[in-house]
Amino acid sequence: MSSSSSSSSKICMNALCGTKSSQQWKRGWPMKAGGFATLCYPCGTAYDHVTYCERFHLNEPGWRECEFCKKPVHCGCVVSKYLHEYLDLGGISCIKCIRARGTHVSKPISNYTNDLPNGFIPFTGTWHPVIGSRVNNGATVDKGKLTQSSEFIDKPQPSPSTPLISHQFKQDENRLSSSKDSGMMFPNTPSLFGTPDNIRTDLGFKPPYESIPKPSLNYSLSNSNNTLPTTKSFVSPSSGAGVDGRELDKVPSFKQGQRSRLTFTKPSKPGLSIRSPSNKGSVDDRVPRPPVEGRGKSQLLPRYWPKMTEQELLQISGDLKSDCTITPLFEKILSASDAGRIGRLVLPKACAEAYFPAINNSEGLPIRIQDIKGKEWTFQFRFWPNNNSRMYVLEGVTPCIQNMQLQAGDTVIFSRLNPGDKLVIGCRKAAVSTDTKEGETASANSVAGGTSAGNGNLPTKNVEQSMANGVANGDQKPLIQEKKKSRNIGSKNKRLLMHNEDAMELKVTWEEAHELLRPSPNSNPTISMIEDCEFEEYDEPPVFGKKTIFTMNASGSQEQWGQCDNCSKWRRLPSDVLLPPKWTCSDNVWDPNRCTCSAPDEISTKDLERILKFGKDPKKRKLADNGKVAEEQVVSALDALATAAVLGENIGELGEPSLGPTTKHPRHRPGCTCIVCIQPPSGKGKHKPNCLCNVCLTVRRRFKTLMLRKKKQLSDREAEEAQKSLLALTNGVVPDDNLGISDQIEVEVGESSSKGGQQLDLNCDPDKEDEMIMVNATTNNTSQVPLEWQTVLTGLVPCSLPKSTSEIEGQTSTLSVAPADETVNQMDNVVEPKMDEKFVDDGVSVKQSGL
C-alpha cells in the first residue's frame, strides 16, 4: 500500500470516516474504475491488518459463519472480497480454514489471480516479515517475528496505531532519509553486501528496516515441517503484519514512503495459493511479485518483478542449502545485447539502484554473484552517464550467460540469498509457443545467434537446468504476456534483423501496395483541393483487399473479377465488393453457380489473357522496357482515350476489356459518390461511353481537338525541331507551339529546385518517383507532371509509362477530365478549349493553353 503525506484534497473513502486530513494516506481496496481507494491512516491500517470489517462493518449485514471454524466472516463488502471463499457445497469458509485444510476452493486459482489487482500476490505460505529467518509454516518462531497463526483473523484486532509504531515509523523514515543522503547502501533492506549482523536481534525489537514487513516475499527454503503443498514462506507485501492479528501492535506498518506504488498491501488471500501438487508451478503460479523494498526512490516496474513459481523456488531450494532464505529481487529478459558477445548486461536502473551497491564513479565495483549451482561469478557493476541519468550495466557476464546457456529472450532472475546476503542469479528459459508473439522471440533469439530452447523442447539437460534454475513447464502464457509488456525483445522491431529473402518478400512496390489498398468500408472521404488536385481524406486507414480486375461489359457497366486462391479460376463479382486478402470460390456468394472450385470458368482463356494483360503487375510494367514499348503504350493509351472520348465507343464491345477507372485509382470504386467520381467522365467510367449529355459531348469534342492537333503536330514536326526543343528544354525554356507564344515552361526537378526554375536534368531517371517536373505556365497555374508526360506533351521522346500523381506524391488525385478553374456545372457552357485545359490522365494534370 502506498501512502503519501497529508493532502487536503484527499478524503478517506471509508464512509464511516470521511476525514479529509490524515498524517498519512494509505491505499485501500482496488476500485473498479482503476486505482485504489484512499484511506486515512487509521482506516488504512485497519484495512492492512484485516480488521477493517470488524471495526467498521460490525453492525452491517453480511456476516456469515465459516463452515469450519464457525467464526464470523463478513461477506458483503469490497474489503472482505478476498477474505472468504464460497464453498462448492454451499456456505463459506474463511481463508484461514481453507488454507489450514488444504481445501481447494471451487474457483480456479487462475481466476482468482485474475481478480487480484496487478501484482497482487497470493499468499502461499507463512507470513514472515523477517528476512533471513527460517520459518516453518504454521509455527511461531522468534518473538517479535510474525508468523502464521492459528487464530488468524479469528479475532478482531485493535487498532495498530500505537505510539510505538508511530515512533518507530518516524525513526525509520529519518534513518532512511539520512541514509540516502550519505549514500548508504540499502538503508531499508538488509544489504546484499554485508548488512551488519550486530544490528540484528532476536529480541522483539529489531532495527527498523528489519521490523518492517517487507513488501515482497521471502522464500524460506526450509520445508521439513510444512503441512501444505508449498514449502515456501512468502512475506506478503506489507500484509504480513496484518495477517497475524496477534502481533499487530508490535509491528510497525510498512514503510509506506518507500514502497513502490505498484506494490499492493492488501491482505493476500492465503487460500488462493493452496493448490494441489498438480498445480505446482503451473501457469497460474507465475504471478509477478513485487520485490523487496530497495533503497532507491525509483519505482520498480512490474515487468521486473520476479515471477517465480513455487515450483521454481522448490527447485532452487533443492540446489541451495536448505537452511537459507532466498528473496527474488527482480528479473530481466535478456536482450540481444545482453546475451551477445559483448558481455554487458544492462540492468534496469531502478533495480540496480535498489539492490546493488551504490556507486559513485562510473568504473563501479566488482560484484560477486552466485548462480544457483553455487558457482560464483564476478561481474563489474558500473554505470554510464546517460542523458543526465545513469545506465547501469553488469560487465563480464558472457561466461555466466553461456554457462547457463542463455540467449536473448531468456530471463535472468536476481535474488538475494540469506544468510549471507548473497546475490544469486538464476534464469528461466524463454518458452517456445506458436503464436505470433513468439516470432518475435524467435527472431530475437536468432538475432542473438542461437536457437532458443523452450521449455517444451528443451533437451533433457536443458530441462534439468531450466528446472533447476527455476523453470516450470507450462508457463507460456505468462511469458507471452510478459513479452507483450516487455520491450527488450521483439518490441524494438526496428532493429530486428531480416534475412535477405524475407526482405525481398517485403519488397512491394508502391504500385503493388496501392492496388491492394481499399478505403475503409466504413469511412467516407473528405475531398479537398490541393494544387488543382483533389485529394480524398479518410478518417480511417485503408485496408488491404484482394487484388481484383475491373472490366467493362458490353453494356458499359463495370465488372469485377476475382481469382480464387485455391483453383485460380476467375470469378465475376459485383463491381462494388471488396474481397478479403484470402478469397476462394466458396466465398463467392454472388454467384451460386460458381461458388465451388469445381465450377467451370466463366471467362475464356483468351479473355482472361486480355484481362491479365491489362491488370498485370505494375511492377512488371515498370520493369519493362521503358523505351519504345513505353512510348507505344503511352501513345496507345492516349489514342485509346481520345478515341473513346471522341467516338464514344464501347471498348468492351471492341473486345478490349477496359480497365475501369478504379484500376488506376483503387480508392474510387464504382458507386462512389465523392466529388471526384461524380465529375464528368474521363472517357471511361461514370458516364456511359455513349452518353450524350453536354458534359460528355464537350469532353469528347475537346479530346478530339486535342488529339487531332497533337497528331498533326507530331507528324509535322521535323526532327531538328525536336532537337531544338530538346535544347530549349535543357535551358529551361521551351518554345513549344502548344503553349503559345507567351507560354513558357519552367522545368524543375526535385523539391530543392522548386524555387529557381532549375534546368531539367535530362539524366534524371524517370523511374525515380521522387523526381518530378513542375510545369509552370505563365498563367501561374502550376500542375505537376512527371517527366515522361512532359516529354510526351512537348514532343520529346517519352521515357516510360506515365506515372500517376499518386506515384509522385503518394497522393491520390482526380481521375476526371475537367476544365481548370471550372466546376462541373460550368463545363456545360464551355464550347471550345480556349482557356487552360486540364488534361488529366491517371491523375496527372497538365495545364496548357493555346492547344
Add this chain to the structure above:
DNA sequence: TACCTGCATGAAATA
C-alpha cells in the same frame, strides 16, 4: 583487423 570501451541516439515506455 578484431575487439573493447564509452557515449550517443532514439524508440518505447512511463509520468
Add this chain to the structure above:
DNA sequence: ATTTCATGCAGGTAA
C-alpha cells in the same frame, strides 16, 4: 514531456 534502455558506433587498443 520525460525517462528508460537497447543498440549503434566512433575511437582506442590489442592481436
